[in-house]
Amino acid sequence: MTDDGDRPVPGKGLINGLAVTLKTLTKKTTTQQYPDVEPELPPRSRGVIALLEENCTVCMLCARECPDWCIYIDSHKEEVVVPGAARARQRNVLDKFDIDFSLCMYCGICIEVCPFDALHWTPEFEYAETDVLSLLHDKNRLGEWMRTVPPPPAHDVLGEPSKEEATAARKAAGPGAATAAKTARPASVRPEQPRPESAS
Numbered sequence: 001m002t003d004d005g006d007r008p009v010p011g012k013g014l015i016n017g018l019a020v021t022l023k024t025l026t027k028k029t030t031t032q033q034y035p036d037v038e039p040e041l042p043p044r045s046r047g048v049i050a051l052l053e054e055n056c057t058v059c060m061l062c063a064r065e066c067p068d069w070c071i072y073i074d075s076h077k078e079e080v081v082v083p084g085a086a087r088a089r090q091r092n093v094l095d096k097f098d099i100d101f102s103l104c105m106y107c108g109i110c111i112e113v114c115p116f117d118a119l120h121w122t123p124e125f126e127y128a129e130t131d132v133l134s135l136l137h138d139k140n141r142l143g144e145w146m147r148t149v150p151p152p153p154a155h156d157v158l159g160e161p162s163k164e165e166a167t168a169a170r171k172a173a174g175p176g177a178a179t180a181a182k183t184a185r186p187a188s189v190r191p192e193q194p195r196p197e198s199a200s
């Protein structure tokens, strides 16, 4: 007897199980033959993080914002003599930039906060290791991932041009274009649609 007083039907569980098996057999299979066949991943998949070292100014924002504290940065200052300047300037030189992927949770905050586009997602995911310590990628290894970073998506044709593009376009148009550009309607502003007349 079941809890609600009904008599159990003998073999009902077996029939239900067979029904599920039959239903699954007739469905299209989704098995992926990895690693024989490479999976087709979306272009902006979060596989591993790549570092474009030339863009890094050692501002430390990424290391400070990382919720897992798995970015380790070290640097020193060096003087740069600028011809014509009263005194030498100082710049940061990156000595160490490591990411520990055994701690990283792939939140992407470091990439979002980097003001200089020095960090990028790449869909490359085949970097499993047998030794967990090898998941600490140094700046050279992070730099090597740059070759797997997909190109950025195309600009939205209806989007406003960036500040740099607008400045370049003004310069190319010559003097006087700046005033005209200020008074011109931006390309992305669509003309106002006529309002439907209200039924009154």
Ligand code: SF4
Residues within 6 Å of the ligand: 065, 066, 067, 068, 069, 070, 071, 099, 103, 104, 105, 106, 107, 108, 109, 110, 111
């Ligand atoms: S993806 Fe998130 S957890 Fe990983 S290094 Fe960046 S900020 Fe840290």
Ligand code: SF4
Residues within 6 Å of the ligand: 055, 056, 057, 058, 059, 060, 061, 062, 063, 073, 113, 114, 115, 116, 117, 118, 119
């Ligand atoms: S936020 Fe960007 S520029 Fe700043 S230290 Fe990190 S990678 Fe370098």
